[in-house]
Amino acid sequence: MEGVDYHAEERKKAEFDVESMKVVWAGSQHALEVSDRISKLVADDPAFRKDERTMLSRKELFKNTLRKAVYAWKRIVELRLSEEEASRLRFYVDEPAFTDLHWGMFIPAIKGQGTDEQQQKWLPLAYKMQIIGCYAQTELGHGSNVQGLETTATFDARTDEFVIHSPTLTSSKWWPGGLGKVSTHAVVYARLITDGKDHGVHGFIVQLRSLEDHMPLPGITVGDIGMKFGNGAYNTMDNGLLRFDHVRIPRNQMLMRVSQVTREGKYKQSDVPRQLVYGTMVYVRQTIVVDASSALSKAVCIATRYSAVRRQFGSQNGGPETQVIDYKTQQSRLFPLLASAYAFRFVGEWLKWLYMDVTQRLQANDFSTLPEAHACTAGLKSLTTSATADGIEECRKLCGGHGYLCSSGLPELFAVYVPACTYEGDNTVLLLQVARFLMKTVSQLGTGKQPVGTVAYMGRIEHLMQCRSNVKKSEDWLNYNQVMEAFEARAARMSVSCARNLSKYANPEEGFAELSADLVEAAVAHCQLIVVSKFIDKMQQDVPGEGVKRQLEVLCGIYYLYLIHKHQGDFLATSYLNPKQAALANDQLRALYSQVRPNAIALVDAFNYTDHFLGSILGRYDGNVYPKLYEAAWKDPLNETVLPDGYHEYIRPLLKQQLHSARL
Numbered sequence: 001m002e003g004v005d006y007h008a009e010e011r012k013k014a015e016f017d018v019e020s021m022k023v024v025w026a027g028s029q030h031a032l033e034v035s036d037r038i039s040k041l042v043a044d045d046p047a048f049r050k051d052e053r054t055m056l057s058r059k060e061l062f063k064n065t066l067r068k069a070v071y072a073w074k075r076i077v078e079l080r081l082s083e084e085e086a087s088r089l090r091f092y093v094d095e096p097a098f099t100d101l102h103w104g105m106f107i108p109a110i111k112g113q114g115t116d117e118q119q120q121k122w123l124p125l126a127y128k129m130q131i132i133g134c135y136a137q138t139e140l141g142h143g144s145n146v147q148g149l150e151t152t153a154t155f156d157a158r159t160d161e162f163v164i165h166s167p168t169l170t171s172s173k174w175w176p177g178g179l180g181k182v183s184t185h186a187v188v189y190a191r192l193i194t195d196g197k198d199h200g201v202h203g204f205i206v207q208l209r210s211l212e213d214h215m216p217l218p219g220i221t222v223g224d225i226g227m228k229f230g231n232g233a234y235n236t237m238d239n240g241l242l243r244f245d246h247v248r249i250p251r252n253q254m255l256m257r258v259s260q261v262t263r264e265g266k267y268k269q270s271d272v273p274r275q276l277v278y279g280t281m282v283y284v285r286q287t288i289v290v291d292a293s294s295a296l297s298k299a300v301c302i303a304t305r306y307s308a309v310r311r312q313f314g315s316q317n318g319g320p321e322t323q324v325i326d327y328k329t330q331q332s333r334l335f336p337l338l339a340s341a342y343a344f345r346f347v348g349e350w351l352k353w354l355y356m357d358v359t360q361r362l363q364a365n366d367f368s369t370l371p372e373a374h375a376c377t378a379g380l381k382s383l384t385t386s387a388t389a390d391g392i393e394e395c396r397k398l399c400g401g402h403g404y405l406c407s408s409g410l411p412e413l414f415a416v417y418v419p420a421c422t423y424e425g426d427n428t429v430l431l432l433q434v435a436r437f438l439m440k441t442v443s444q445l446g447t448g449k450q451p452v453g454t455v456a457y458m459g460r461i462e463h464l465m466q467c468r469s470n471v472k473k474s475e476d477w478l479n480y481n482q483v484m485e486a487f488e489a490r491a492a493r494m495s496v497s498c499a500r501n502l503s504k505y506a507n508p509e510e511g512f513a514e515l516s517a518d519l520v521e522a523a524v525a526h527c528q529l530i531v532v533s534k535f536i537d538k539m540q541q542d543v544p545g546e547g548v549k550r551q552l553e554v555l556c557g558i559y560y561l562y563l564i565h566k567h568q569g570d571f572l573a574t575s576y577l578n579p580k581q582a583a584l585a586n587d588q589l590r591a592l593y594s595q596v597r598p599n600a601i602a603l604v605d606a607f608n609y610t611d612h613f614l615g616s617i618l619g620r621y622d623g624n625v626y627p628k629l630y631e632a633a634w635k636d637p638l639n640e641t642v643l644p645d646g647y648h649e650y651i652r653p654l655l656k657q658q659l660h661s662a663r664l
Contacts, residue, residue, distance in 0.1 A: 006623030007601050010308050014602035020545020021606035024552070025342075027349060034088055036608065038081075042092040043612035047071050050095065050615055054231035054406040055637055062181070065236040069097040073129060091294075092613055096237040096416060098132060098178030104287070106133030109187040112280035113203050113255040122205060131211070134178040136186040136242060141170025143422075144429045146189070149201050151244065153190040153254070157265040160251050164190055164206060166243040175423075179240025180224030184209045186242070187255070194265045203255040206247065219247040230415025231406055275367050278374055279359050284424055285377040286351035292384035293344035295417045296391050300338050301604040302409055302619030303395035307334060308601055309623045310400070324400075325600060331593040334398055336562035337391045338596070338603060339555040344384045347534045351377065372453040375437035379527035382427040382434075385420040392417055399618055407632045409616030428520060431527075435498070435519035436512075438526055442499040454530050457488040464492040471581045474588040478553075480536045483560050486576060487529040490567075493574035494522040525570060532560045551603065554595045561589040 005011075026032035042048050048068060056064060072093050076086045090099060107126050110119060110133075125131045142148040150171035153162045166172055173179065179186065188206045192199040208220055216222050221243040228234050254261060258277060259269050307325035314322030324330050358373045396403040396410040403410050421427050441455050451458040467489060469482065476482055498519050505511030512519065535556045543549040564571060564585045571577040577585075596603070611620055617628045638644065644651075 004622065004624065006309060006625075007305065007621070010601040011605070013598035015599055016547030016551045016602065017545040018602050018605055020548045021551070021603070022608045023545070024543060024548060025345060025606050025608065032608070034085055038085055038088040039092045039608070039610050039613055041075075042089060043610040045075075048093055048612070050612070051407075051632075052635075053095075053236075054412060056232070058227060058235055061232060061236055062238065065095055065097050066182070068093060068095060069099050073099070092610075094613055094615065096177070096234050098134070098182040098238060100237075101134045101176065101178040102126065102129070102132055102183075104284070105135035106185070106187055108280050108283065109135060109203060110205070110255070112277060113187075113257050114205075115256050118205075118252070118255065118257075131184050132178065132182055133185045133187065134176045134183040134240070136173040136176045136179060136206075137189040138173065138175045139170060140172045140174040140241070141168070143175075144426045146201055149189055149191065151188065151190040152193055153188075153202065153204055154193040155195075155251070155261055155265050156248075157263075159248070160263060161248045162204060162251060162254060164188060164204065164244045164247045164249060166245070171243075173240070173242035174225060175239050176242070177237045177239050179208075179222065179242055180238030181240070182238055183240075184211060184214070188244075192254070192261070192267070194261060194267050197267070199259075199267050202259065204249060205253045205255065206244075206249055208242070217247070219245040221245070228415075229418070230412060233412050233415030234419060273362070273365065273367070275370055276362055278370055279355075279362055282351075282355050282358050282373055282377050285381040286348065286355050288381050288420060288424060289344060289351055289377075289384045290348035292388040292420070293341055293348055295413065295420075296337065296344060296388040297341040297604070297607045298609065298614060298619075299392040299395035299410060299413055300334070300341050301607055301609055302614060302616045303334055303398045303403075304338065304600050304604045305620070305623060306399050306402070306408075306618040306625065309618075309625050325597070328590070328593065330398060331597065332590075333394060335558055335593050335596050335600070337394060338600070339559040339562065340387055340391060341607075342552065342555050343531050343535045343559045344388070346538045347380060347384070347531045350534045350537075351380065369453055371437060371440075372451075372455060375434045376454045376530060378425060378430040379434040379523055380530060381425060382430040383524065383527040383531065386427050389414070389418045389421050402618060402629065405617075405629070407616070407629065408618045409614060410618075412615070431520045431523040432516060434523035434526065435516075438495045438522060439499055439502060439512075439519075442495050454526075454533075457529070458492060458495075460488075461492055461496070464489045465496065467576070469577050469581050471577075471584055474584045474591070477561060477564075477585050477588040478557060480539070484533065484536065486564065486571065487525075487532050487560070489576040490570050490574055491522070491525040491529045493576070494518075494525045494570065497574075498522050521570070525567075528563055528567075532563070535559055551596075551599055554592050554599075555603075557592045558589065558596065561585050561592065565589055 023029050023032050026035055053061065072089055076089060081089060090103070107123065110122050110126070114122065126133055137146065137149070139149055139151065141150065150168055151173065152165050152167060154165070155162055173188070176186065185205060185207050188204050189201050190204060192202040207217060208222055209216055223241055224238050225241050228239070251261060251263070257270065257272050258274050259267065261267055304325070307330055308323055310324040311321035312324055354373055354376070358369060361367070361369060392410065392414045396408070396414060399408055399410065402408055406412060441451050441458055445458060445461055457464065467485060469486060471477060471482060498515060501515055501518070502508060502511045505514070539553055539556055543552060564582070568577070568582045572579065572582060617632060618625055620628065633639070
């Protein structure tokens with residue numbers, strides 16, 4: 001029935017102030033007000049409809065995305081939206097488009113690596129969208145190994161130009177979003193060559209298409225790489241391929257903030273330290289962690305609401321069946337994901353602070369925290385995106401068969417999200433970078449150099465190698481000091497164990513390759529410690545709103561106890577816990593599930609997502625699932641006619657065939 005809230009009874013059970021929790025989730029009252037206003041603006045505008053997206057052909061889908069992206073820009077200009085508001089509008093339109101790379105990669109690359117003059121020339125054009133840019137780094141043959149890129153930029157001193165060239169098939173740029181059909185310009189990464197000397201990979205601004213008729217410029221071959229995983233999903237994006245045949249650009253289009261080539265062809269470093277480039281990387285990875293919490297919370301919102309609507313088995317004397325959310329098997333899979341969404345939100349907030357801190361230090365020529373910040377953001381990008389991709393798929397399974405329908409929103413959410421495990425650093429490669437940093441930290445422990453930031457716990461290595469948990473009853477697992485020691489001891493012991501095993505190899509690189517699976521596990525343990533510590537830090541702060549802090553404490557407990565349960569092999573193998581203490585952690589975890597249960601619907605309401613943004617019949621705010629599923633079925637193009645196309649051609653002759661001779 002229209003107008004009926006099928007979740008009303010669930011909402012009455014809430015033991016906390018939902019409006020206050022919305023502020024906690026948004027980060028501030030101001031951020032909540034902006035999100036609220038912009039999400040409703042998008043949801044109420046029929047131009048941003050997306051329910052038909054999965055039924056469109058690739059060409060229709062792409063044209064529809066161009067329409068939406070340009071309309072969104074028009075609204076941004078008409079309403080004079082601030083940068084923050086414009087960013088929220090693109091977020092709530094919820095459709096990958098060329099604008100993502102223009103604002104998210106092209107502009108930051110010029111801001112981070114361009115000189116003041118270059119920024120003055122290119123940024124006004126980019127900000128007004130008089131040029132559209134993309135970020136052309138990845139090639140057909142190389143992704144993670146950026147130093148292996150093959151595209152060349154050879155300086156011609158005679159003409160004061162760089163010659164950009166693709167010497168091999170595998171040097172073709174492959175994957176950049178926005179490149180295939182839309183971008184007029186790209187920041188292209190190529191090997192800088194002067195006087196026959198290779199100076200490694202540098203960035204260059206290259207025009208790709210005419211600003212008059214949009215045709216590719218001479219020497220440029222460009223197109224789309226083809227259909228990708230899923231219906232709709234990332235197929236709204238024109239991921240492109242690009243080849244250069246001796247394309248000439250002026251010398252001043254090399255991004256020269258950090259290193260330069262003079263008119264005479266001399267290569268030199270500028271006064272600006274190379275490490276400044278890392279600031280951009282920290283920024284991009286921080287946004288990816290925040291995006292992980294958004295994507296996971298969307299999936300959890302859908303699965304939680306549907307789990308409260310769906311009833312199966314357990315009817316007593318003809319009464320209603322049991323809500324699926326009341327089954328412990330459902331809770332033990334769903335509630336850790338709910339807790340993870342909040343955990344990733346808070347670690348994302350902390351990364352924003354870290355980015356500001358790193359930026360200020362870089363400007364003051366203080367690079368002391370940079371290796372730790374680099375390792376930390378690499379590890380958290382890997383941890384949160386892997387957990388989110390797996391979590392979205394788990395939410396689909398938690399919704400049973402109906403979760404497989406495109407109208408559930410989950411297949412498309414999964415297909416759109418999974419590339420995050422690969423872009424901006426393959427997740428396993430990133431964990432190996434974290435492991436290298438951890439091994440270096442362990443090797444320096446005896447030298448008097450104190451570990452800082454997220455590895456500060458390594459400074460207490462002697463205690464952490466020897467201590468044992470003194471948990472005696474399940475409630476002891478609610479003591480944050482106990483929890484922090486458990487995660488620190490596990491991480492420290494796994495890192496030290498890897499370092500000891502590495503020292504047995506004469507060739508360290510050979511040892512690193514051989515032990516890489518163990519090193520990845522040590523890196524995961526370190527990254528999980530960071531997330532747990534930031535969630536616990538949040539619990540030490542003043543959190544306004546009735547009952548809000550209590551709910552966050554329950555979610556925090558679920559997050560760390562679930563990790564202890566899932567990875568209890570680590571905790572037992574490092575001898576920090578005994579089997580009885582591990583069992584007590586599980587007892588406490590079950591008790592916390594029961595405490596979340598009455599608050600589950602309210603906790604996902606606090607995400608403050610409109611039905612338009614969720615794009616899911618199963619996740620509707622009012623819970624009116626079955627009539628809407630039935631309605632949606634009839635909108636499928638197959639149901640436009642009673643007889644399918646092909647009935648007279650194939651089905652009728654089949655049904656009318658003579659089967660006298662068949663032995664069936």
